[in-house]
Amino acid sequence: MKDIINCRREITSRRLRKIRMATTDIISLVKNNLLYFQMWTEVEILQDDLSWKGNSLRLLRGRPPHKLSNDVDTEHENSLSSPRPLEFILPINMSQYKENFLTLECLSQTFTHLRSPSTERILLAIINDDGTIVYYFVYKGVRKPKRN
């Protein structure tokens, strides 16, 4: 009986450790996913950090392999060889939302303190516990969807 309880306790604490995956872990996870699964290039971890609810938020920067949806430069696009603009990525753990982590204030702070003035959007990388990562663009304010 005691063994079962101990075993359960062990599993629970392991789970908790998994949920509270350190920020550096999720950053390198997203970095690897972008580089080796989504085939991005020039992916690097930026130095600026923002402390938020006991974690430190950091952005990644990288270049997508092809044109992404709702690209800003659709109007004055004339040369196919022009490199795609750099994107800025904020990795976030899916389970963190339960802990009041990703609030509107958190997004505002990220936009104010971490975003480079060269971009108007941040790419949110949401890490699931099943090994998948999904990517969503976040724009500050109300924006028009792409024309097509």
Place this chain on the structure above:
Amino acid sequence: MPPLVFDIDHIKLLRKWGICGVLSGTLPTAAQQNVFLSVPLRLMLEDVLWLHLNNLADVKLIRQEGHEIMEGITLERGAKLSKIVNDRLNKSFEYQRKFKKDEHIAKLKKIGRINDKTTAEELQRLDKSSNNDQLIESSLFIDIANTSMILRDIRSDSDSLSRDDISNLLFKQYRQAGKMQTYFLYKALRDQGYVLSPGGRFGGKFIAYPGDPLRFHSHLTIQDAIDYHNEPIDLISMISGARLGTTVKKLWVIGGVAEETKETHFFSIEWAGFG
């Protein structure tokens, strides 16, 4: 009871101000598809609050239920109302009959079945053989009044209430139904020129059109307001909402009000196209 508008002219005016509402009137015996619905126009509570706070509309509170209103009508008044309705209907039928008959005669002349010398009797005989009168009878439209005569002269509780009383009642009703902050999102979007409709179809609180819904597709699905500091964004509904948005060309918008500055913050979210 939801806020309703019964007068066609009022509905036109509201549309000019960017409030479109949802038509909801139908007949129990002949329920219609929603594109054929008629008055009353059903508004969102936010619409009513906005109209009231901008002093653009009178809000009349009716506490009686529909059946209570009907029971309150005396026999005498009921007979009077029914006579008015019947007279109006007969008048409309007569007009339609004459219009259709004239049209029919013009058509017969055009194809050469009759000419200016044809007598009335001959015409009658021709009509009878082709069952024309019966056909006309079955094609008559039933005209329904645009406005309610019963509601127009109903006694209302709000006659004795001041504007502030009505504001308080509306705010109270609104707080019971949802978050006050959502109204501030509504207001901020209206101030930017968006026309807002209920957004349940796309899993949001509102959908926003950049102009009249008959001219534009909607651009945004707006979510209920969340607390700026303490409420987390629900990532699961964000993922599903923004993913749905790619196929229906709508951005998923979440917003809230920062209490200290009273500033509204919006974020538009869209699937990146991969992952």
